[in-house]
Amino acid sequence: MTILGEIALWIALPVALWGAFVSFIGGQRGRSDLVLSGERTVHVVTLLLVLTSLGIIAAFVGNQYEYRYVANYSNRELDTYFKVAGLWAGQRGSLVFWTLLLSVFSSIAVYTNRRRNREFMPYVSGTLLGLLTFLLVVLLFADVNPFERLGFTPANGRGLNPQLQNYWMTIHPPTLYLGFTAFAVPFAFAVAALLTNRLDSRWIAVTRRWILLSWFFLTNGIIFGMRWAYVELGWGGYWFWDPVENASLLPWLTATAFLHSIQIQETRGMLKVWNMCLVVVTFLLTIFATFLTRSGLIDSVHTFAENLRIAYIFLGFMGGLIAFSIVLIVYRLPSLRSENHFQSFLSRESAFLFNNLLLVGVTFAVIWGTLFPLITEGFFGQKINVGPPFYNRVNIPIGLSLLALMGIGPVIAWRRASPRNLRRNFTVPLAAGAGTLGALLTLGIRHGMALATFSIAVFVMTIVVIEFWKGTTARARIAGEGAFRALASLVKRNRRRWGGYIVHAGVVVVFTGLGGAAFDARVEQDLVPGESMSLRSALGTEYRLEYESLSHSRPRVADDVRENDWRWTALLTLYRNGERAGIMRPERRIYPVMGEASTEVGIASTAFEDLYVIPKDVDLDSETDMVTFEAKALPLVPWIWYGGLIVTIGALVGMWPGGRVPVRATARRPVSRDAVPGGHRAVASTP
């Protein structure tokens, strides 16, 4: 199976190259047979990459350590579960996985458009196959062939990095990769639109759902990554501006900007060049993310740091893509002229524009911070990392402005808003925000950013709730429907708008959760069984942890390496406000094969806060079973995950198929328009 996978990888390269070539030629010369050949190629490449991936998985599951990749990322003791996930555990496999997902999305794009958007399709398949060809060249010729053999067969592999041995390993990377690779399809359509000079609203209508899909996966991928960091890295945080975290955030930021600015293009025919640039930039940032993760140029918890050749290849490819995109856009500038202009500073357009500027501002700040070590190394010969303080100082104020805009944008009218309707719409939400601020100040909270976060969050949430309330009552009164039915039909008739509002509500909840970080409380103490430690959270909960006992699974013979890991498990009883609230079992693990230690933290959640227990150190030599525990009370952290869930629901509402209202039978019959009495009444009668 493994050898078949290797053969499939080799066949895939010439096939993809052929497909890219005939697709472009077929489109240009109008050779429909070549176009069909190109489209078949897309599916064939997908099939071949499925075989390749199965080959790698078979090598992992079959313990074939003669392969360098398998030997480096697995061992006999590893659960089968993680062996399958070995496909994306290291640089080589994850490049294959990336390529596989790209080909699957390419196949879906080609299949769903087999009868639609035909003018675009030769160039769409050509572009996608071109990308696939590049990735296959990298896989086969950049020292990252997953099927490279060692020349001998070790008795066992080196094992998987302990931090990857977590169930999120099977969820987070695939989700993020789905987001990254799905964005290649909008890029391909943008290229096709530019090449064919069909720059009307069509390419946007076609790609919008793809972009939403990619955004959906990116959002979830990022949140899953935060969750993983939170439960696995053992320091009580979920985000520390690591280069690879940044890399996943960058395309998300520009994709978010695009999802907003696209609405200006649709309703007002403006910002066409800007939107085109956003699609290209977002796609480039997904490639940049691959490059950053896979090259090892920048230190990160994620990097696999294997070779630099691949870094240069990726840099060259990105340079080529940038040049190609700029030339195409400049060449088509005449077709991308704006049809309208801004009528007023106080309008939804300008709110969207500000939103875009701020999102791009964050993007630049994050790119700058991420590349800063490289820049300083280039100029001063020394890598200087910028830490979280830099990002927080720049991004928190911008983030809060974005949060405020999320409230202002939806209520302000298109084109122009009068002071009177601003007053009418903003009085209640502003009062709610100010009330929150007052209440928090009265409670003695003086943390500036936290005060701003919570007040703005209440302001925005009030607006979202009022929007739903007003929309539902209007619909209920006008259509004479009950409240629930009115809400359902309101959302169904404009999924994008109301889905968007749900996403906004989710983001508000996430921001509130992030704001909770201002009030973390912690205590660190050495305990022997029978002793206890106490902690009071910012929300006033009294926690007491009673250390009961320590159990361990260390084998009798010290150098016996039959187990994947040895575990020391502390048993603690948790008391919340004096009442017994359960037991916690944080662990210290040592992975003998890798020679590494890791921590499995204990987390006790309530709706408003988490108690987070880290066994920092276990005294292995003494007989006392003494453990150094760190306990943290983290207010509002659970809200980040709740918010993420709400965002997911909103995104699903927004992209659910069948956004149109059901059509009645009479309308389904193909009738000539003149025969429909009263058709176009609403429009025809206006002055």
Add this chain to the structure above:
Amino acid sequence: MTVLIGGVLLAAGVVLFILEPVFSGRSAPLYSGDDDYDDSAARRRIALTALRDLEYDRATGKLDSNDYRQLKAELSREALSHLQRDDGAGDGGESAMERASRDLEEEIDQLRSALREGMLCPSCEHLNNVGARFCGRCGGALHAEEGRAPGVGS
């Protein structure tokens, strides 16, 4: 040996499958034909969506009557201009886009007639139930909007 045969068969199958269209003359369509995307139909739908949202904005008090009237005139002109271009483009079956547009028109129709029947209080712009004679908020008499707003079919 089996592996080698398998590989050769795989390669041969792949080559045959992707080259077959070139030899047999089988082809993929280069144009979308009947279900082609119609830019002006799409724009009309977008203008109609904006008009529909405008009615909601009016009903929920987001817009003053002056702004409402002006925006309504602009958007209607836009929708109408794309309608004319659309009509000139030829007829035949009704596309999905046109169906969606017609549904929007019906909804706008419904919204406007509801507003025309005086649900929106002329003095305080409170949205009242269908058939109400006096405003639920300020107590003023309703049905004054009828003569003022250029309604459907007027």
